[in-house]
Amino acid sequence: MNWAQLGIVPRTWEGLRGILFSPFIHQDASHLYSNSVPLLVLLWCLFYFYKDLGYLVFPFLWVFSGIFTWLIGRESYHIGASGIIFALSFFLFLSGILRRYVPLMAVSLIVVFLYGSTVWSMFPVAERVDPVISWEAHLSGAISGIICAVGFRHRGPKAPEPVEEEDDSEEGEGVANEEDNQTYLNTI
Numbered sequence: 601m602n603w604a605q606l607g608i609v610p611r612t613w614e615g616l617r618g619i620l621f622s623p624f625i626h627q628d629a630s631h632l633y634s635n636s637v638p639l640l641v642l643l644w645c646l647f648y649f650y651k652d653l654g655y656l657v658f659p660f661l662w663v664f665s666g667i668f669t670w671l672i673g674r675e676s677y678h679i680g681a682s683g684i685i686f687a688l689s690f691f692l693f694l695s696g697i698l699r700r701y702v703p704l705m706a707v708s709l710i711v712v713f714l715y716g717s718t719v720w721s722m723f724p725v726a727e728r729v730d731p732v733i734s735w736e737a738h739l740s741g742a743i744s745g746i747i748c749a750v751g752f753r754h755r756g757p758k759a760p761e762p763v764e765e766e767d768d769s770e771e772g773e774g775v776a777n778e779e780d781n782q783t784y785l786n787t788i
Contacts, residue, residue, distance in 0.1 A: 610673035619666030623681035635681040642688035653756030661687035661744050668740030683737035689715050690745025701759035
């Protein structure tokens with residue numbers, strides 16, 4: 601059996617099954633390896649930093665990237681997990697920025713550092729460089745990641761609320777508090 605037939609074939613009823621199956625189908629071992637490492641790293645980041653939200657977001661990223669590929673793809677079999685990889689990358693990047701939480705912003709920077717150069721493969725020019733690259737799946741993944749980052753921005757981890765200092769009305773307590781604060785600062 602030609603497993604590529606289980607890939608996404610845009611705008612056909614048979615091609616819809618590829619939304620579920622295409623991430624499991626790869627052209628060769630090199631294609632499988634080049635998708636597996638980033639997928640594992642990005643999935644780890646999603647489920648480590650976004651814990652419970654990751655279980656909710658991941659199915660949306662998977663399905664949306666497949667649906668958009670089905671809608672905009674050229675007439676061909678689209679296989680591989682790169683749509684999901686782009687969806688994860690864009691979700692992690694934009695979600696960290698939108699939440700304004702330093703640890704998640706650091707994850708955003710790491711994602712850009714590791715995978716930022718791949719952004720060029722989501723434009724039609726990628727087809728001229730390598731005709732087998734599905735720039736449509738890459739672009740679909742990016743769009744999916746952006747939609748999910750914006751849509752889920754109020755759910756999941758948030759920056760901690762700033763702690764307000766108490767205003768002491770008695771002078772004697774104010775001196776003690778300053779000493780306590782100094783001791784606290786020195787122990788950090």
